[in-house]
Amino acid sequence: MRFPHPDLEKICFIAEDPDTLIKLLGEHCTADEAALIQQYCACRLPPISSPEAIATMFGYNPGFVWFILTKTDRHYRTFSIPKGKGERQITAPRVALKLIQRWLNFHWSAAWVPPDCVHGFVSGRSHITAATEHCNAKWIVSADIKDFFPSVKTARVRQALAELGYTNMDSLALLGKLVCLNGALTQGAPTSPLLSNIVLGQLDRNLTALAAELNLVFTRYADDIVFSGKGAMPEGIDKKIKAIIEQDGWTVAEKKFEIAKAPSRLKVHGLLVHGGKVRLTKGYRNRLRAFRHVLSNGKASEKDVPKLSGHVAYADFIDLQHCKPD
Numbered sequence: 001m002r003f004p005h006p007d008l009e010k011i012c013f014i015a016e017d018p019d020t021l022i023k024l025l026g027e028h029c030t031a032d033e034a035a036l037i038q039q040y041c042a043c044r045l046p047p048i049s050s051p052e053a054i055a056t057m058f059g060y061n062p063g064f065v066w067f068i069l070t071k072t073d074r075h076y077r078t079f080s081i082p083k084g085k086g087e088r089q090i091t092a093p094r095v096a097l098k099l100i101q102r103w104l105n106f107h108w109s110a111a112w113v114p115p116d117c118v119h120g121f122v123s124g125r126s127h128i129t130a131a132t133e134h135c136n137a138k139w140i141v142s143a144d145i146k147d148f149f150p151s152v153k154t155a156r157v158r159q160a161l162a163e164l165g166y167t168n169m170d171s172l173a174l175l176g177k178l179v180c181l182n183g184a185l186t187q188g189a190p191t192s193p194l195l196s197n198i199v200l201g202q203l204d205r206n207l208t209a210l211a212a213e214l215n216l217v218f219t220r221y222a223d224d225i226v227f228s229g230k231g232a233m234p235e236g237i238d239k240k241i242k243a244i245i246e247q248d249g250w251t252v253a254e255k256k257f258e259i260a261k262a263p264s265r266l267k268v269h270g271l272l273v274h275g276g277k278v279r280l281t282k283g284y285r286n287r288l289r290a291f292r293h294v295l296s297n298g299k300a301s302e303k304d305v306p307k308l309s310g311h312v313a314y315a316d317f318i319d320l321q322h323c324k325p326d
Contacts, residue, residue: 008106011041013057018047021056028052036168043165046107048174058100068097069177076181076188087261091181092188100178101190108194112162113202115212116221121193127269128318130219132228134273137217137228138268141238143245144256148223151250152185152199160198187246203248210240219268226268233261271318280318288315 007013015021018041022034029037033049035142040047047053055065068075073098080087093101102297114122119130134140145151150292157180158172179185185192204220207227214237216229218318238259242252260266262274271278280288294300300308 008103011044011107013103014059015057017041021047021053024056025052027210036171040166040171044107044111045165046104048104048166048171048178049168050170054100054174054178058096060096064096069174072177072181074096076186088187090188091186091191093186098190104175104179105194107189108164108198112194112198114197115208117204117218118197118220119209120224121197127221128271128278130221131268131271131273131278133217133219134226134228134266134268134275135278136230137231137262137263137273138275139228139233139268140259140268141227141233141241142256142258142268143225144225144253145225145239145245146251146253148250149158149185149187149196152192152196154180154183156199156249157185157194157195160195160201163201164198170225183312193222203245203250206244206248207241210244221269224269226275228266228268233259277317280315285315287310 010016011235012018012021014174015024018037022029022037025033028050029052033053033245034050037053037102040049047057051065052062054060055062075094076091077094078089078091080089081294092098097159109123114125119125119127119133130157144275154176156174161172161175166175170277179189179191179195181189200220201225207218207220207225210216211227214229214234215231219226225245227237238257242257245252265272265281267272267276270281270284272281288311292310295305295308295312
């Protein structure tokens with residue numbers, strides 16, 4: 001769902017500003033809540049102070065807001081999308097809740113400053129910029145967090161939002177209900193990527209400190225953690241990385257934990273990095289030649305054209321912006 005930017009950018013949505021919101025709330029707004037609304041808006045944070053404030057800002061019936069907060073599962077739908085050879089399950093909010101989450105995400109994104117190591121869900125950064133950081137590496141250690149989004153529990157989300165500037169426990173409780181389902185983040189909510197980044201802030205600091213201590217390169221793209229070095233791989237670095245991740249309360253996905261050393265090929269997010277520029281793998285380039293042939297000869301089915309064209313556009317972007325073919 002899309003809606004006009006003027007509404008998205010307003011800190012109180014259709015209420016225009018904090019004074020208007022307080023006036024519209026009338027007798028429902030205590031002096032304490034009025035002060036809280038002003039405090040949050042001064043920090044450029046959406047003023048989630050009460051269910052009545054949410055209803056007023058979005059023009060929702062108070063009973064409907066109560067329904068969202070107490071019967072949250074009714075406001076999500078679950079479906080699957082292709083992921084490699086399998087499928088990924090997506091649990092996405094329905095229109096009314098999605099509207100609130102997109103508004104929250106717009107303002108939280110402006111309030112949060114991403115650390116240099118984070119490349120996922122950050123404007124101007126991508127898996128390509130993350131991979132580029134590891135060019136000329138002699139070895140790679142990569143790790144994933146097991147069942148990442150379901151592992152980000154409501155308590156961690158509330159803590160992250162408190163660090164962002166929400167000081168009131170009632171506000172944090174309301175926000176937890178607005179952005180979590182069954183006690184955790186969902187893969188499909190507009191707010192989940194940003195909140196997961198904020199939640200991983202302490203882990204980022206700990207891993208950054210390890211990288212600085214050993215003069216290594218560290219990046220994180222979502223839950224994909226990568227270390228590399230241009231010299232000899234420090235003894236026990238894999239165990240240190242695992243220990244730091246587990247000490248922060250996460251479980252390492254053992255099947256995705258990988259160590260690679262030159263002269264074996266070194267890949268980060270599907271791109272080769274053992275060289276001065278990121279490159280596409282030989283196998284992928286071979287597939288692209290087939291895709292280009294099928295498209296140029298009009299042999300692709302109408303259903304497959306968008307997918308094949310997407311692969312070709314991605315490869316052209318990599319070649320143009322970041323790399324040269326082998």
